[in-house]
Amino acid sequence: MTSDPTTDVPRDAAGQTLLQKRVDRRRALSILLGGAAAGTSAVAACAPVSAATPESKEAKLLAWREYIKGNYRTMTDAERAETIARLERLAELKRGVDVTIQSTGAQPGVVFGYAFNISKCKGFRSCVEACINENNLDRRAATEYIRIFEMEDGVIDFDHADATFQHEVPAEGHFYIGTQCFQCADPPCVKVCPVGATWQEPDGITVVDYDWCIGCRYCMAACPYWARRFNWSEPEVPVAELNTNQHYLGNRARKTGVVEKCHFCIHRTRKGQLPACVEACPTGARVFGNLLDPNSEIRWILANKRVFRLKEDLKIEPRFWYFTD
Amino acid sequence: MHLKPFALSALHSATSGGRRYHVWMGGLTLIMLVGAYAYSLQLRYGLGVTGMNDHVSWGLYISNFTFLVGLAAAAMMLVLPAYILKDVDFGRAVLMAEAVAVAALVMCLAFVVVDIGNPLGGWHLMPGIGFLNWPRSLLAWDVLVLNGYLALNLVIPFYILYSRFSGRQPDKRKYIPWMYIAVMWAVSIHLVTAFLLAGLPARPFWNTALLGPRFLASAFTAGPAFVILLLWFIRRETEYEISEGAFSKLALITTVAAQINLVMLGSELFYKFYSPTHHGINARYLFFGLDGHNALVPWIWTAIALSTVATIALMIHPVRNNPRWLIPACVALFVGIWIEKGIGLVVPGFIPSPLGEIVEYTPSLVELGVTAGVWALGMFVLTVLVRVALPIELGEVRSPYVEDAGAARIVRPRSTRTQRRDIRPVRTR
Ligand code: SF4
Ligand code: SF4
Numbered sequence: 001m002t003s004d005p006t007t008d009v010p011r012d013a014a015g016q017t018l019l020q021k022r023v024d025r026r027r028a029l030s031i032l033l034g035g036a037a038a039g040t041s042a043v044a045a046c047a048p049v050s051a052a053t054p055e056s057k058e059a060k061l062l063a064w065r066e067y068i069k070g071n072y073r074t075m076t077d078a079e080r081a082e083t084i085a086r087l088e089r090l091a092e093l094k095r096g097v098d099v100t101i102q103s104t105g106a107q108p109g110v111v112f113g114y115a116f117n118i119s120k121c122k123g124f125r126s127c128v129e130a131c132i133n134e135n136n137l138d139r140r141a142a143t144e145y146i147r148i149f150e151m152e153d154g155v156i157d158f159d160h161a162d163a164t165f166q167h168e169v170p171a172e173g174h175f176y177i178g179t180q181c182f183q184c185a186d187p188p189c190v191k192v193c194p195v196g197a198t199w200q201e202p203d204g205i206t207v208v209d210y211d212w213c214i215g216c217r218y219c220m221a222a223c224p225y226w227a228r229r230f231n232w233s234e235p236e237v238p239v240a241e242l243n244t245n246q247h248y249l250g251n252r253a254r255k256t257g258v259v260e261k262c263h264f265c266i267h268r269t270r271k272g273q274l275p276a277c278v279e280a281c282p283t284g285a286r287v288f289g290n291l292l293d294p295n296s297e298i299r300w301i302l303a304n305k306r307v308f309r310l311k312e313d314l315k316i317e318p319r320f321w322y323f324t325d
Numbered sequence: 326m327h328l329k330p331f332a333l334s335a336l337h338s339a340t341s342g343g344r345r346y347h348v349w350m351g352g353l354t355l356i357m358l359v360g361a362y363a364y365s366l367q368l369r370y371g372l373g374v375t376g377m378n379d380h381v382s383w384g385l386y387i388s389n390f391t392f393l394v395g396l397a398a399a400a401m402m403l404v405l406p407a408y409i410l411k412d413v414d415f416g417r418a419v420l421m422a423e424a425v426a427v428a429a430l431v432m433c434l435a436f437v438v439v440d441i442g443n444p445l446g447g448w449h450l451m452p453g454i455g456f457l458n459w460p461r462s463l464l465a466w467d468v469l470v471l472n473g474y475l476a477l478n479l480v481i482p483f484y485i486l487y488s489r490f491s492g493r494q495p496d497k498r499k500y501i502p503w504m505y506i507a508v509m510w511a512v513s514i515h516l517v518t519a520f521l522l523a524g525l526p527a528r529p530f531w532n533t534a535l536l537g538p539r540f541l542a543s544a545f546t547a548g549p550a551f552v553i554l555l556l557w558f559i560r561r562e563t564e565y566e567i568s569e570g571a572f573s574k575l576a577l578i579t580t581v582a583a584q585i586n587l588v589m590l591g592s593e594l595f596y597k598f599y600s601p602t603h604h605g606i607n608a609r610y611l612f613f614g615l616d617g618h619n620a621l622v623p624w625i626w627t628a629i630a631l632s633t634v635a636t637i638a639l640m641i642h643p644v645r646n647n648p649r650w651l652i653p654a655c656v657a658l659f660v661g662i663w664i665e666k667g668i669g670l671v672v673p674g675f676i677p678s679p680l681g682e683i684v685e686y687t688p689s690l691v692e693l694g695v696t697a698g699v700w701a702l703g704m705f706v707l708t709v710l711v712r713v714a715l716p717i718e719l720g721e722v723r724s725p726y727v728e729d730a731g732a733a734r735i736v737r738p739r740s741t742r743t744q745r746r747d748i749r750p751v752r753t754r
Contacts, residue, residue, distance in 0.1 A: 067445070071456060141373075149680070158681035159606070179680060188526055194464035195449040196456045214449055215372075215442020218464050220382040224527035226678045230382060230442065233373035256371035257442025314526045 059093045062086050072209045072248060073199060084248060091253065099244040101252055104270040106203035112264050112319065113204075113291040115301045116178055119325045120285035123148055123169035123176035130280030134265060135251040136243055138235035145229065145262040146180045146277060178285075180277075181206065181227035181262035182310070182318030189219035189228065198259070204291075204319055205264050207249035215257040224311050225318070228261045264288075291319065327491045327724040334490070334722050335713040342712070350708065353701040360698010363691045364439055372442050375692040380684035381675040385692050386440040388667035389699070390433050392547070394471070394518045395540060395666060397429035399548020401478060401511040403575070404504060418571045420714050421559065422552050423482045426511075428707035430475045435699045463521040470514045477507040486717050492727035515540050522674065530607035530674045533596075539589045540666070545582035546632075547662040549575045550655035555711075557652060565715055576645045583636040583658060590629075590665075610683070611673040618676070620685045625669045631661030 069075075069083050084101045091099045128146045137143040149161035153173050161177075170176070187206050190198055197213040200206045220228045234256045246252040247267035254260050265275035269288070278286040289298035301307065305323040342350075367374050377384045400422040403415065438444055449455040450468060459465040481500055488495035519540040522531035553575050560567045594612075597605035609615055614622050635657035644650040677683045688696075716722040 071449075074456075147680070159677070161681065163680075163682065192462050192464060192525070194458050194462045194468065195446075196458045197449070212446070212449055213443060214446040216440070216464060217382040217442070218462070218521075220379070221522075221674070222525050222527055224679045226380075226680050226682075229379055231371070232375075232378070233371040255443075316526070 055093055059090065062090050062093070066090070066211065069211065071196060071212045073196070080248070087248075087252065095239055095242075097239055097242055097244060099242070099246055099252070102247045102267055102270075104247065104267070106201045106205075107270060109290075109292055111202075111204040111291045112183065112269060113289060113298050113302075114183070114264070114320045115287040115298055115305075115307065116320065116322050117285040117287070117325065118175060118177055118322055120283045121148070121176040121178060121281075122283055122285075123150055123165070123171070123174075124282060126280045126282055127178065127277035127286065130276040131262075133241065134243055134268075134276035135263075136235075136237045136246075136253070138231065138254075139238065139241075140234075140236040141232060143229050143235070143260075145227070146178055148176050148178045150174050150176055177322065179225060179227070179310070180320075181223075182225055182320035183264060185317035185319060186315070188222040188224065188314075188316055192218045192222045194218065201249075203270070205249075205266055205269075206261070207263055207266065208259055208261060209249065210252070210254050210258045210260065213258040215259065217259065219259060224314055224316070228259050230259050231256050327487070327726060330724045330726070331487060331490050334716075334724075338713045338716055338722065339709045350705065353705045353708070356701035357698050357705065360695050360701065363694030363698065366691050367439070367695065368444075374689060376687045376689040377692075378684060378686070380678050380682065381672060381686035383440070383671050383675070384686055385668070385688045385696050386436045388671040389696060390436040390440070391518055391522075391540075391670060392663050392667040393429045393433045393436070393703075394514055395544030395662075396548050396551060397426045397433060397474065397478075398511040398515040398541075399544040399546075400425035400429065400552060401474075401507055402545070403549060403552060403578075405508045415571055415574065417565070417567055417718070418552065418556055418575070420482055420485065420718060421555055421711060423478050424707055424710035424714065425548075425552055425555060426478045427475065427482075427710060428703045430471065430478065431706050432699050432703035433471060434475070435702060436696075439695050439699065463517060463524055466517045467514075467521055470510065470517050474507070474510050474514050477503060477510060481507060482714070486714055489720075490717050490722065491724050512541070515544055522670075527679050528607075528674045529604040530611075531670075532604075533593065535589055535593055539586070539593065542582055542586040542589055543662045543666050546579055546586050547659050547666070549579040549582070550658045553579065553655045554652065554659070555707075557648065559711065559715070563715055564719060572648075572651070573646060576639065576651055579655065579658065580636070580639040580645060583632065583639060586662075587632065587636055590632075606677060607673045610676050611669060615677065615683055618683050618685055620687065621669065621673060624664050628661045628664035628669055631657040632665065635661065 066083070066086060070079070072080065072083075075083065080103050084103060087101055088099055091097050125148050128144055128148065131137065131146050132139075132144065135145065137145070147163045149158060149163045150165045150169075150171065151157060151161045151174060153175055156177065165171070183200075183204055183206055185204070187200055190200055190206060193199075193213075194216060195212060195214055198206060198208045198219055215230070217230055220230060231254055235254050243251060245267060247263075247270075250263045250266040265273075265277075269275055274288055275286075278288045287298055287301055289296035291298060291302075293299065301323055302321065307321040307323045309318050309321055311318075375384060403422045404419050438447075441447070450457055450465075452459075457465045457468065459469065481503055484500055485495045516537045519537040522528070523533065523536040525531060553572065556567050556571065556575070559565050594608070597608040601609070606615070610618065611621050611625050613619070635654040638650060638654050639645045644654070672686055676685065
């Protein structure tokens with residue numbers, strides 16, 4: 001398969017596939033809308049500099065191409081490569097940073113699972129910190145994927161727990177329990193999305209295509225674990241703190257008005273590394289691994305510990321277990 | 326073809342009127358401009374300028390949306406007795422009810438547009454070039470049914486008015502089948518919107534089988550109540566004759582629906598409070614407040630008081646048949662249900678959050694501005710539609726090409742001020 005640099009459409013010697021027809025129609029839309037939308041804030045917002053310099057012209061053109069591109073899931077490999085090249089170039093033009101965006105797919109024979117040791121967690125929140133840095137979370141809105149709830153000894157009771165504690169930990173007579181996206185096997189957030197901007201990958205990670213999401217926030221209403229975050233305003237990450245090792249479906253730049261969530265550090269875990277939160281935890285309360293590998297630590301825990309999950313009655317089968325020593 | 330004269334006369338009808346008419350339309354335009362400005366701020370800075378947050382991710386916009394879907398549905402369902410049961414009393418009320426449906430739908434769609442974070446991505450919803458997650462996502466269903474319903478409500482009245490304008494009797498065989506479809510469709514828009522909320526396992530507050538029926542009951546209360554207000558106004562201000570029968574029947578529908586609505590509310594409260602399980606925690610927040618958080622408590626009790634008092638009043642025949650009481654009762658029902666099926670339905674679904682955290686919600690000024698703008702837009706649309714329909718229905722406006730000599734002229738709609746007949750709204754007998 002080759003790609004004609006002047007168009008978005010990959011040329012295929014074997015003729016047009018159904019997918020390419022879709023792209024063609026999308027291009028037709030772009031031509032139709034092109035004149036009308038050229039002056040709108042859409043393009044202007046994506047290219048803040050005036051169109052005088054060649055760079056700004058390029059940025060505008062790239063932003064326009066970005067606007068009319070399709071859903072990541074339905075792109076061909078060539079289209080994926082193109083959109084990634086565009087995004088990398090845009091990061092360079094707009095912020096002067098050199099980012100690498102991966103498109104590593106799910107590895108065969110892998111379904112990720114997570115376990116959380118309640119007796120080991122001491123409420124240090126190193127995982128929260130690591131997650132913010134690793135995933136380029138919005139510093140202005142102080143977005144956090146992971147929450148650590150402080151509870152009184154005796155009973156797991158979220159209603160009377162505190163996730164905003166600001167004192168020395170571990171506090172006397174308290175224990176800690178963390179939540180994040182539990183990567184449900186039958187995720188209600190995916191079912192409700194009207195445009196298919198969020199879906200579950202074969203390795204069990206529920207991802208969001210930030211460029212396809214329309215920001216209706218229906219998935220936020222659907223998630224029983226309050227795991228999704230919305231970009232109420234333009235996310236801000238200081239260039240010096242930016243993690244340039246990115247994944248299209250993971251920690252790359254997000255924009256205003258779209259949803260995001262924990263993605264099990266997709267850019268690390270698909271290459272065999274551990275999620276940042278697991279690595280950062282000083283007490284070893286966090287266990288991550290491949291549920292399909294009978295020799296993995298997580299399988300050992302599931303087989304030998306007393307485990308439970310939150311809201312089992314909802315039957316959405318989260319792949320996130322709690323256990324105690 | 327009479328299309329050009331039709332358009333011209335419609336434009337003429339909509340733009341001419343007395344001073345009060347112009348003040349009204351000017352005022353609405355002003356509010357719309359304020360709304361447009363507020364919306365431009367939201368476009369520039371993101372939804373962060375609203376009072377919503379990650380906890381309460383839907384607020385005033387979606388609240389108004391759920392309420393207005395009901396208004397749209399109920400207005401159309403009044404068509405059933407008029408056209409299908411051939412009720413003469415309703416015949417004249419029907420076009421007005423359809424105008425209400427169109428205006429409500431325009432507001433619904435506008436509220437959805439202002440609520441989404443990435444409106445320029447709207448084309449992602451279009452089947453073919455985008456991707457509509459149908460049939461899995463109920464929001465996709467809602468997109469389809471709302472737009473289909475809008476189309477039906479535009480085409481049917483247009484056909485009827487255009488036929489009259491062209492000096493023809495509208496052909497029943499051509500529009501009655503569509504009426505049937507539209508009436509069933511009206512039920513569907515409301516049920517789909519209710520299911521959109523009821524289908525979420527994460528939100529016990531909405532997770533009740535009664536939600537759909539409750540939506541219908543409250544729609545059948547607020548909808549006819551609004552139509553009564555509109556007809557009363559039209560009858561007072563124009564020559565358009567609306568019979569006593571239409572009012573008393575509409576009032577009866579409103580009363581029965583209001584009773585059913587209260588019964589359903591009662592069973593819901595019983596289920597939520599008699600054996601207080603965790604399922605009732607959001608209702609507890611709504612009605613009594615939780616741990617000192619009680620922003621919605623005064624609202625919901627106001628709504629319940631308004632609905633209850635108005636319903637009881639309407640159950641007394643002399644009260645119901647006297648406009649002195651009927652009109653305020655309708656206003657009370659409308660406002661009561663606006664609170665109950667708006668803010669009182671959407672916001673407590675998010676408080677406390679599924680993990681038990683309580684974060685309250687107060688709409689921001691920008692949000693209030695946009696909301697006012699959308700309501701003004703709806704009232705503007707409604708006024709224009711009524712203004713165009715009335716002279717045609719009255720036979721004052723006909724296409725200049727129509728042979729019928731008496732009607733072969735475009736009559737300027739009479740000024741509402743000078744020519745107003747001095748009749749009292751609904752005479753009690
Ligand atoms: S925890 Fe929430 S966001 Fe994560 S997969 Fe489940 S429903 Fe979706
Ligand atoms: S906010 Fe985005 S991801 Fe969530 S349901 Fe809406 S379009 Fe889908």
